[in-house]
Amino acid sequence: MSYFTDLSSLVSRRTALKIMGVTVVGAGLGYSRFSKPQPTIYQPDRLDLPLHLDRQKTVCVVGAGLAGLACAYELTKRGFAVTLLEKSPNLGGKIASWKIQVGEDEFMMEHGFHGFFPQYYNLKSIVEELSIEENFQSLEFYSVLFRKGEYQPEVFRPSHSAFPWNIVDLAIASPNRFQWGINLINIKHLQVFQAITGFRIPQTFKKYDALSVADWVAEDFPQGLYDLYFLPFAKSSLNAPDRLSVGELLQFFHFYFFGNPEGLAFNGTRDDMGTSLVKPIANFIRNHGGKIIPEATVSKIQSQEGKINSLTYQQGNLQTDVPFWVEGNKLLEDGEYYGAGDRLYLATNETEVLSLTCTHQGCSVHKQADGGFLCPCHGAKYDAAGKVLQGPAKRDLAAFKIIEQQENKVKLVAANAIADGEEIAIAADYYIIAADVPGTKHLFDLMQGDVNINIGNKIQKLAVSDPFAVGRFWLDRDFSWEQSNFASLSGYDLTDSITLYHRIQNQFIEWSKRTGYSVVELHAYCYKEKEFPTQEDLLATFERELFEIVPELQGATILHKELVNQKNFSGYPPNSYRDRPETKTEINNLMLAGDWVKMPFPCGLMERAVSSGLLAANAILQEEGLQRRSLLSVNPEGLLNI
Numbered sequence: 001m002s003y004f005t006d007l008s009s010l011v012s013r014r015t016a017l018k019i020m021g022v023t024v025v026g027a028g029l030g031y032s033r034f035s036k037p038q039p040t041i042y043q044p045d046r047l048d049l050p051l052h053l054d055r056q057k058t059v060c061v062v063g064a065g066l067a068g069l070a071c072a073y074e075l076t077k078r079g080f081a082v083t084l085l086e087k088s089p090n091l092g093g094k095i096a097s098w099k100i101q102v103g104e105d106e107f108m109m110e111h112g113f114h115g116f117f118p119q120y121y122n123l124k125s126i127v128e129e130l131s132i133e134e135n136f137q138s139l140e141f142y143s144v145l146f147r148k149g150e151y152q153p154e155v156f157r158p159s160h161s162a163f164p165w166n167i168v169d170l171a172i173a174s175p176n177r178f179q180w181g182i183n184l185i186n187i188k189h190l191q192v193f194q195a196i197t198g199f200r201i202p203q204t205f206k207k208y209d210a211l212s213v214a215d216w217v218a219e220d221f222p223q224g225l226y227d228l229y230f231l232p233f234a235k236s237s238l239n240a241p242d243r244l245s246v247g248e249l250l251q252f253f254h255f256y257f258f259g260n261p262e263g264l265a266f267n268g269t270r271d272d273m274g275t276s277l278v279k280p281i282a283n284f285i286r287n288h289g290g291k292i293i294p295e296a297t298v299s300k301i302q303s304q305e306g307k308i309n310s311l312t313y314q315q316g317n318l319q320t321d322v323p324f325w326v327e328g329n330k331l332l333e334d335g336e337y338y339g340a341g342d343r344l345y346l347a348t349n350e351t352e353v354l355s356l357t358c359t360h361q362g363c364s365v366h367k368q369a370d371g372g373f374l375c376p377c378h379g380a381k382y383d384a385a386g387k388v389l390q391g392p393a394k395r396d397l398a399a400f401k402i403i404e405q406q407e408n409k410v411k412l413v414a415a416n417a418i419a420d421g422e423e424i425a426i427a428a429d430y431y432i433i434a435a436d437v438p439g440t441k442h443l444f445d446l447m448q449g450d451v452n453i454n455i456g457n458k459i460q461k462l463a464v465s466d467p468f469a470v471g472r473f474w475l476d477r478d479f480s481w482e483q484s485n486f487a488s489l490s491g492y493d494l495t496d497s498i499t500l501y502h503r504i505q506n507q508f509i510e511w512s513k514r515t516g517y518s519v520v521e522l523h524a525y526c527y528k529e530k531e532f533p534t535q536e537d538l539l540a541t542f543e544r545e546l547f548e549i550v551p552e553l554q555g556a557t558i559l560h561k562e563l564v565n566q567k568n569f570s571g572y573p574p575n576s577y578r579d580r581p582e583t584k585t586e587i588n589n590l591m592l593a594g595d596w597v598k599m600p601f602p603c604g605l606m607e608r609a610v611s612s613g614l615l616a617a618n619a620i621l622q623e624e625g626l627q628r629r630s631l632l633s634v635n636p637e638g639l640l641n642i
Helices: 003-008 013-020 023-029 066-077 121-129 165-173 187-197 203-208 223-235 246-258 273-287 437-445 453-460 506-515 535-549 605-623
Strands: 040-042 058-062 081-085 097-102 105-110 136-138 142-146 154-156 267-269 291-293 296-304 307-315 324-329 337-340 343-347 352-355 388-390 399-406 409-414 424-426 430-433 447-449 468-475 486-490 497-500 518-524 558-566 590-592 631-633
Touching: 058 066, 066 081, 066 121, 066 273, 066 605, 097 273, 097 558, 105 273, 105 506, 121 605, 121 631, 142 223, 187 246, 203 246, 223 246, 223 486, 267 273, 273 291, 324 343, 324 437, 337 409, 430 605, 437 447, 437 453, 468 535, 506 518, 518 535, 535 558, 590 605, 605 631
Parallel strands: 058 081, 058 430, 081 291, 142 486, 296 447, 430 590
Antiparallel strands: 040 631, 097 105, 136 267, 142 154, 296 307, 307 424, 324 337, 324 409, 337 343, 343 352, 352 399, 399 409, 468 518, 468 558, 486 497, 497 518
8 A cells, every 4th residue: 555545544624625725715615515506507588588580580600510510500499591511521520520441340430539528518408408318428537647657647536516625525536635736825826726716707818818828837836736737637628838828728727627516527429429419410400401511612701781691602522613721831841831730732843732631531641752652541652743553542632723822821722623513602691600710711711892800800810729639549459457448648748648449439349349459549639740740750659659558559460540630729829818709790690609719608628619609599599589598607707716
């Protein structure tokens, strides 16, 4: 039995409170140890208004990620004629799924593991309304594992205690509690404690938004607190500490812990996200008269007299004649590159570029010594002109022309544009842009006519975080594992989490039972491109760290591997809060939705996306004199606003 285990049996709740310096706080609040706070209702309607539309109103939603799906769902349910456009062939955005082939087996692949926390009140309400609760399962607990030996694993379990009692529970349960390093006699430590327990909108952002997390913790910060909680949780916001606003981090902590009475354990899906969540929402929209159009590329948005008059799109594959901007990539030095992640382009001459996105499963191919290209994921080969030489790819790499060039970006258009149909115009009463940050910037570039300069400037200031990557591996053996089937990792060069899919999702559980093999996923939340400039670097590092994390797998054969590598997650850098656009815009009939909009209550990740979509729907419902949907949040303010 360890020293910490022996000591923990002697630590009472009163002692733990003294350790954290919150005895007086707990007594002063008069907070019941056994009273679970209820969610807060955001702006409840005081009048009893109609729920359903009694006249014809049309809405066009652009983007079928969680934000767009949630918005379309609510408006369709209320009687609006909704058209939902999605550029990809797969609905769901960052939670989309698609089919892959592994030997003779077919699986659904997705963008990585997603956890559903119990305080995702608005997302949960949609799940309950659709009666799909059985698609989710509790993961019971989850762990944070540390590469270096100075900390023991942290384990988080369900709890129904609000602040400060959740800290007491954490202090009692944590084997590292005496290494937190917080001393409330130290003025800097006291300020940190006040900041993380006293979150308020907009006061917290006014005070802390100009500061990066890295700068905040650089001097006299409780080191253990940072190593154990701040660093792992900051990175799970998909923003690196050197590029994340302290204000946003404090909102993240408030939502996930200090203002959250639900505990930190969470649910996962029994099947892939597309099957478990996206498909039921999409089916509801279609079954209630809504139209969903995949592979729809917007080509023009016409604005006049302070409102949008029409939107034009082409339907077909992604090789349309709609131009788009892409930024230069100076990290790759063996040519003139543009873009990043799995949207990478290489100039072949002064006027033409080649897409390096493999036409098989979307990995980025890598230039070889002979001038050709090789896919690091599944071995497809192309010649220097992008022609397929060896499968599994069936189509050549896409070619584009440079039609305009600025200092660090170029405007491209498909060299051989193909669309299944003519341009189609939509004239709707309301429009919602619910794309990701790059997509939203592109849509505003397409606006013509009377374009509002203020909202356009706000959109162009939106940031994208460092890229993220997911490596999923099929291996020819199983292994023992005492930690949670999803676990956060800290201290590795690349890897931030591990997921044992063969113990979570049905499709992989069945495959593992039949074969005795395993499926393991590693996730890098926000890696630095300078350190891993190519997808070959990512895969090689993931493989090396996998065998370090799970030593039992050393010597195992990797039967198949999948890489997801994108640079499109929302960034929350210092000084971004003030100019972040809100749901309602200066364009009368245009609403915005996505996890990048400024939210009036604390939320994060999937819940932030869903809540923004429902806020956009509520804005339209209010315009039409209908009852708004009740939106829930954790307590919007910290309890120690002193």
